Amino acid sequence: MTEAFGSYQYEVYFNALRGVVPDLPMTYSELAARAESVLPPSLWSYVAGGAGDEYTQRANVRAFERWGLIPRMLVGATERDLSVELFGMTLPSPLFMAPVGVLGLCSQDGHGDLATARAAARTGVPMVASTLSVDPMEAVAAEFGQTPGFFQLYTPTDRELAASLVERAEKAGFKAIVVTLDTWIPGWRPRDLSTGNFPQLRGHCLANYTSDPVFRAGLERTPEEDMQAATLRWAQLFGNPLTWNDLPWLRSLTRLPLILKGICHPDDARRAKDGGVDAIYCSNHGGRQANGGLAALDVLAGVVEAADGLPVLFDSGVRSGVDIVKAIALGATAVGVGRPYTYGLALGGTEGVVHVLRWLLAEADLTMAVDGYPSLADLTPGTLRRAA
Numbered sequence: 001m002t003e004a005f006g007s008y009q010y011e012v013y014f015n016a017l018r019g020v021v022p023d024l025p026m027t028y029s030e031l032a033a034r035a036e037s038v039l040p041p042s043l044w045s046y047v048a049g050g051a052g053d054e055y056t057q058r059a060n061v062r063a064f065e066r067w068g069l070i071p072r073m074l075v076g077a078t079e080r081d082l083s084v085e086l087f088g089m090t091l092p093s094p095l096f097m098a099p100v101g102v103l104g105l106c107s108q109d110g111h112g113d114l115a116t117a118r119a120a121a122r123t124g125v126p127m128v129a130s131t132l133s134v135d136p137m138e139a140v141a142a143e144f145g146q147t148p149g150f151f152q153l154y155t156p157t158d159r160e161l162a163a164s165l166v167e168r169a170e171k172a173g174f175k176a177i178v179v180t181l182d183t184w185i186p187g188w189r190p191r192d193l194s195t196g197n198f199p200q201l202r203g204h205c206l207a208n209y210t211s212d213p214v215f216r217a218g219l220e221r222t223p224e225e226d227m228q229a230a231t232l233r234w235a236q237l238f239g240n241p242l243t244w245n246d247l248p249w250l251r252s253l254t255r256l257p258l259i260l261k262g263i264c265h266p267d268d269a270r271r272a273k274d275g276g277v278d279a280i281y282c283s284n285h286g287g288r289q290a291n292g293g294l295a296a297l298d299v300l301a302g303v304v305e306a307a308d309g310l311p312v313l314f315d316s317g318v319r320s321g322v323d324i325v326k327a328i329a330l331g332a333t334a335v336g337v338g339r340p341y342t343y344g345l346a347l348g349g350t351e352g353v354v355h356v357l358r359w360l361l362a363e364a365d366l367t368m369a370v371d372g373y374p375s376l377a378d379l380t381p382g383t384l385r386r387a388a
């Protein structure tokens with residue numbers, strides 16, 4: 001069984017009253033500062049950094065500050081219901097873990113994908129497992145327990161390899177496929193470019209490829225014999241500049257729910273819906289891809305409207321439980337975090353991730369209690385006021 005997150009706030013309260021405070025941060029700024037102090041500098045830069053001067057990354061966070069929740073009184077919101085229906089499943093809350101391709105490297109034991117999957121099992125918070133991982137997807141999925149997991153696909157140029165990855169994800173028990181559209185080519189990332197620092201190009205996090213029969217069949221020597229050649233092959237295959245003409249092919253890859261990640265324009269949301277996808281994932285990749293300036297939160301409502309009833313997943317800039325509540329009020333069905341749980345992983349492995357997830361959920365739950373919104377259905381756009 002997963003932990004009831006609702007009890008976490010009481011645990012934190014009572015422990016704090018007794019003077020027992022966990023040795024893990026309770027605010028994002030402290031979380032980031034402590035993660036920086038434990039991660040190797042190059043890995044810290046890779047995770048914390050973004051595109052260009054990181055204006056968009058900052059805008060993602062600031063966008064939340066421009067919305068204010070209007071408190072309602074005498075509601076008696078003594079019990080809150082944060083559960084969400086998605087693809088016929090009932091999730092305990094709208095929170096999920098966005099795919100992060102270097103998780104494996106971020107935990108002290110070098111197996112952060114597994115550690116994160118264990119946190120998903122403990123909390124009931126789904127993990128979207130990246131194509132880029134230190135351990136193969138089958139090993140990651142084996143740690144999910146009763147919590148559903150989603151597989152994030154970076155579509156390679158080799159269609160047979162794409163089909164193989166999706167087939168493996170189905171067999172491994174993943175419950176949905178998330179196709180990321182915004183990273184067929186890495187963005188302009190000065191921190192990484194100035195240090196020549198791209199973990200995958202050093203042969204890291206490629207287990208899903210090196211364990212794949214189709215990928216292996218394309219190599220002259222096995223990855224065990226020649227990882228450099230395997231890495232080069234990966235770099236050649238990694239990104240596929242798909243077009244809308246490829247959507248029927250993507251759709252044909254799986255009968256699992258199909259989610260397109262990186263949708264920010266209402267027209268793209270409409271087109272995706274017409275193409276038969278099951279959900280839209282509104283995101284600007286945490287400001288890592290284009291430094292285009294617009295916060296993901298500021299395009300959410302338009303995407304939700306165009307999605308016309310399809311579930312809309314959202315990430316980019318969520319740093320607190322209040323942010324989760326605001327994204328739901330602006331129409332998101334489920335809300336993802338990337339860097340926050342990655343920093344928890346760096347600080348404390350599975351425990352660190354569990355801590356961050358429970359904090360975010362306890363804060364969301366308390367916000368709904370204090371502001372008088374007992375269920376997610378009560379969080380409509382009318383509960384927000386644009387403050388600046």
Ligand SMILES: Cc1cc2nc3c(=O)[nH]c(=O)nc-3n(C[C@H](O)[C@H](O)[C@H](O)COP(=O)(O)O)c2cc1C
Pocket residue numbers: 046047048060098099100101102130131132152180261283284285286287288315316317318336337338339340
């Ligand atoms: C270090 C790092 C690696 C990422 N790797 C992937 C990935 O492999 N696949 C993907 O779809 N998104 C990836 N993302 C983007 C996240 O899924 C997500 O969109 C983003 O982190 C959300 O923004 P946030 O970090 O502000 O919460 C990555 C993000 C970070 C920070």
Ligand SMILES: O=C(O)C(=O)c1ccccc1
Pocket residue numbers: 101132183185186200285288
């Ligand atoms: O770092 C990322 O955000 C990411 O998803 C990625 C994946 C592969 C190559 C470059 C970037």
